[in-house]
Amino acid sequence: MKKSRFNLGSAPVGERLWILNASARLSPYPYPENMPVFQCPDLPPEGYQVSLHVIAGNPMHSKHQAHVATACKIIREICLHREHKAVFIATDKDKGAKGTKGAGAQDIAAAVRDSFGAATTIVHLERGRIRGSNEAGECTFACLAGLSLFTTVDNVGAAASILTRRTIPVIPHVFSPNGSLNTPGGRFKLKIMREIYALSALDELYQTLWRTAVRNNGRVEGIVVVPDAEWLSILWRTVMPGFRTHAVHKPSARGFKIDLSMDGMVFLMGVAPGREFQKQDVAKLLGYKGKDAWKENKARIMHVLGPFFEEGENVQMLKRRVAFTGTTRL
Structure with missing residues (x-):
């Protein structure tokens, strides 16, 4: 692609252009902090x-x-x-x-x-x-x-070492002392x-x-x-x-x-943005049991649901976000 033909309607954005495919969203490696990423919102999911x-x-x-x-x-x-x-x-x-x-x-x-x-x-x-x-x-x-x-295991361990920039002790972090x-x-x-x-x-x-x-x-x-x-x-x-x-x-x-x-x-x-649920009902939907299912498992639940839900109209409710937030991090 000729640089003269690449125009985002603004001043030049950099000396190098990376064309990212969809899998780039699943990359564990962070982009450079000063690298703008453009995407086309008109493409239907x-x-x-x-x-x-x-x-x-x-x-x-x-x-x-x-x-x-x-x-x-x-x-x-x-x-x-x-x-x-x-x-x-x-x-x-x-x-x-x-x-x-x-x-x-x-x-x-x-x-x-x-x-x-x-x-x-x-x-x-x-x-x-x-x-x-x-x-x-x-x-x-x-x-x-x-x-x-x-x-x-070698591939996963090597990638983890590269990302963290440190050596990962094989025992006990990857293998148990008995070798399993x-x-x-x-x-x-x-x-x-x-x-x-x-x-x-x-x-x-x-x-x-x-x-x-x-x-x-x-x-x-x-x-x-x-x-x-x-x-x-x-x-x-x-x-x-x-x-x-x-x-x-x-x-x-x-x-x-x-x-x-x-x-x-x-x-x-998959529920519509803005829909609200009782927090206790959310806990039950996710398989948690007991009268204090939400209170006892709040951190675990929001670890997964946080990108999709926010606090509702009152402290007992959760509301589906208009747009989910967060990254691919678990």
Whole structure:
């Protein structure tokens, strides 16, 4: 692009121009403080074209068999007879005899044909072939249950060291003294590592979903795996504002059940600006129990809801903001 052709209606804004793609919103690295960022408000958000079946879980390869099984039940029991002529299945690479072949692709494909018909076109892409591909551009349904969104501990740790500009002691911050990964509740112990994992994983999720018909202004239904409400909040605030969910499913002994806390979070993100709720009702919507559910969990609740809600007309109420605020930080 010639500099003489770049005009923002003002004086020159700098010597270098960076063209940022949508994934830049999910970058953990801060922009220079003196760098102005311009965006086009006339571009409609594409998140409204996406509806998701969310599986509550950690999108790591070690968990994908359970996620694939849940996805197959969702396809067979909830998506039965939906009209999808082309389906996109994204999985990890085929590890042959040493791993699950196609990371569950065959099981998902069987469920798809059971529900959508034997003539359904299936586009299966493995990690390494997904980004930049246009092969799934006609697909109106996408299943990401067999795709791990985690890279390696080394990658996450290295990025954390770069961001903090300090060495991170491997023990006990990353690994326990016994050598096992130190991830209580499935989450990294260090906040910065949780942030980096979440942002990189959500970038992978977004880039994969956008291989489908949504890139051609089509509506797409998908199945994704995310561990908690914070990830859904980041998706809404960055690259997928306005996305809809059918439900948030938690794997159980009987197949799956609704995850009330994450389902409640999606509902609250989607309400109209200005709408008010009793704080105690908000706590209940997010799965907290007891007569003092709000008081006992206020900090935890507002950590997630803060970008979307502010104090209401009285001290008992919360009001949906006209526009959400904040950054991608967890």
